[in-house]
């Protein structure tokens with residue numbers, strides 16, 4: 385079995401960005417991901433009878449200058465597109481204004497596939513434990529089999545999943561526990577409207593008690609626009625009260641609220657409903673945006689370490705990954 389320079393747990397935004405940067409610097413990188421595909425909370429879900437929708441993040445704003453060069457590069461490479469669209473509040477649905485988001489094309493997670501193209505990717509394998517041998521880390525699955533070996537280990541799983549993986553030093557443990565406790569769940573559903581509703585804005589946010597946002601997925605760049613498909617995200621508080629509801633029931637309630645609030649025309653149906661248990665990490669992140677133990681050769685990054693009320697989750701994940709890789713490339717012998 386070969387020993388990689390770096391093993392990354394998690395093929396979400398942070399994991400794939402770390403993989404891209406370190407691979408480009410000539411390091412051998414392996415990513416181990418428990419799901420079947422890449423993207424993490426930027427995943428795409430197939431829906432009947434055909435097609436798919438972004439059931440996680442819809443896109444992100446570019447606000448932090450240290451990401452400008454990378455995002456422009458991804459844009460020029462055709463991995464991201466700018467979505468110029470109309471935005472409104474649930475409270476004043478008729479007042480539309482122009483807005484922009486960067487979106488992966490033709491789906492959010494296709495961008496992640498490009499990001500990790502130079503790394504070895506192992507999907508469908510959950511790491512349940514790891515331990516330090518003389519000069520490398522050994523990652524194991526639930527039957528105790530070694531999945532990979534690497535000199536450095538980077539974990540990009542959400543706080544609660546990271547907490548469960550290891551016996552952490554006291555200060556890391558404390559931070560992981562606080563962040564895990566604050567983690568919020570979110571019900572999300574994809575719906576299809578029987579007829580086009582051009583009078584609606586493409587995206588809604590605001591203070592609705594049920595809906596956190598509604599996004600016209602079929603209007604995003606590179607999507608199939610022949611169907612009128614929306615993704616509805618529930619408020620975390622509303623989700624908490626219905627955490628154990630059946631998906632059909634949660635999806636139907638979100639659909640009813642959308643139609644009533646925005647007065648959508650024509651029949652509508654739910655295509656798919658999903659409960660994200662570890663959706664949002666509202667606690668402010670660390671100033672460093674990552675945790676790193678140079679002696680043990682292990683680091684943590686991800687959105688939860690860089691949460692900032694001014695930034696979107698994807699931008700937080702990218703900033704956290706960028707800060708950690710800068711630290712690794714500056715003075716760590718990979």
Ligand SMILES: Cc1cc2nc3c(=O)[nH]c(=O)nc-3n(C[C@H](O)[C@H](O)[C@H](O)COP(=O)(O)OP(=O)(O)OC[C@H]3O[C@@H](n4cnc5c(N)ncnc54)[C@H](O)[C@@H]3O)c2cc1C
Nearest residue numbers: 394396397398418424425441442511541686687696697698
């Ligand atoms: C419904 C929803 C809507 C959102 N909307 C937006 C939006 O519009 N804009 C925005 O900017 N952000 C949005 N966000 C937030 C955004 O999706 C996240 O901030 C971002 O994707 C986090 O990236 P990450 O790499 O830190 O974590 P993740 O994407 O969670 O990646 C972690 C990965 O680690 C894997 N993993 C975990 N444990 C293990 C293990 N033991 N072994 C192997 N693999 C493991 C997971 O499967 C996952 O793929 C939204 C989130 C949700 C849930």
